[in-house]
Amino acid sequence: MTYQTITLDIADDIAVIRLNRPEKYNALNGLMRAELTDAVRSSADKARVIVLTGNGPAFCSGQDLSDSGDVANPDLERTLRDEYQPLVRALADSPIPTIAAVNGAAAGAGANIALSCDVVIASESAYFLQAFSRIGLIPDAAGTYWLPRSIGSPKAMGAALFAEKISARDADAWGMIWEAVEDDAFEKQWQSRAAYLAKGPTMAFRKIKETLRGSWGETLEGQLDHEGKAQGACGQSRDFKEGVMSFIEKRPPHFEGR
Template sequence: MTYQTITLDIADDTAVICLNRPDKYNALNGLMRAELTDAVRNAGREARVIVLTGSGAAFCSGQDLSDSGDIANPDLERTLRDEYQPLVRAIVDSPVPVIAAVNGPAAGAGANIALACDVVIATESAYFLQAFSRIGLLPDAAGTYTLPRSVGGPKAMGAALFAEKISAKDADAWGMIWEAVPDAEFETRWKARAAYLAKGPTVAFGKIKEAVRASWHNDLQQQLDLEGKAQGACGQSRDFKEGVLAFVEKRAAKFEGR
């Protein structure tokens, strides 16, 4: 598929999806949402890790308000149900790890699309902004789900109510993201992280995603049962056998992703 608002490059088992509307700070319009959803779904079948990043100065400035249709009477519920929900689900349900490489400001839905990813690596000059209340809305694109689970209720509530910028360094300190990286090291760092995941035990990574995310709503017994089933599946993978053999032979494992 040829994309108009994003680029997709797949090499060395790594799919890099780049939001490509730099003149709009990569604001999300309907076409971009559809293309992102399609690209994430396809990349999960063709690569062993996916990276979402942005072109230009921003990661994503959120919803393109000029693309909201009838601004006096917008159908935001439909937009969320038909366009944002499939995108969030594509990221969360991807069988391979998804990294958000946040190269600049991530605001509104752009922030929450990043936070829906499995790992968020941000350049130190970036920030996250739950801008919704500034225009009379509440956080969406799973923001009210991911934020409390990453930073706790008080920080999540303050971020939503006050709509203040959260620096990448603070996001790192709060546990909102995996790491904030000096700007000069950013590209090298996320590429190294992606390369590590692309060459790792893909079946195990998929089961890790499934188990960690399920723990948010499972009780103890449900989680123990899930772990047992997931570990059983991992134990049947070729990568498990290679990992054990490599350990015994005292060498680096050569995982095939199956």
């Protein structure tokens, strides 16, 4: 598929998806949402890790308000159901790890698309902004789901009500993201993280995603059952056998991703 609002490059088992509307600070319009969803889904069969980042100075400035249709009477519920929710699910449910490499401002839905990825790495100059209340809305694109789970209810409530910028360093300290990296080391760092995941035990990564995300609505008894089944499946994989042999033989493992 030829994309108009994003780019997709796959090499060395790493799929790099770049939001590519720099003149609009990578604001999300309907076409971009559709293309992102397609690229995330299709990359799962062609790579072992997905990186989502932005071209230009911003990661994503959120919804393109000029693309909202009837501004006087918009059907935001339909837009979320038909366009944002498939993208959030594609990122969160991808069978391979997803990284958001936040190179600049991540505002509104842009912030929450980043939080939908498994790992968020941000440049030190980047920031996150739940801007919704500034125009009379609530956080969407799964923001009401990810925020309290990552930074707790008090911080999530303040971020939503006050709509203030959260620096990458604060996001790191609060537990919203995995790490904030100095700007001059940012590109090299996310590439290194992606390369590590691309060479890792892909089946184990998938089971890690499934069991950790599934635990949020599970009892201890139920989670122990899921954990046991997932571990049993991993124990039958060739990657597990390779991991054990490499440990015994004191050499780096060569995981096939199966």
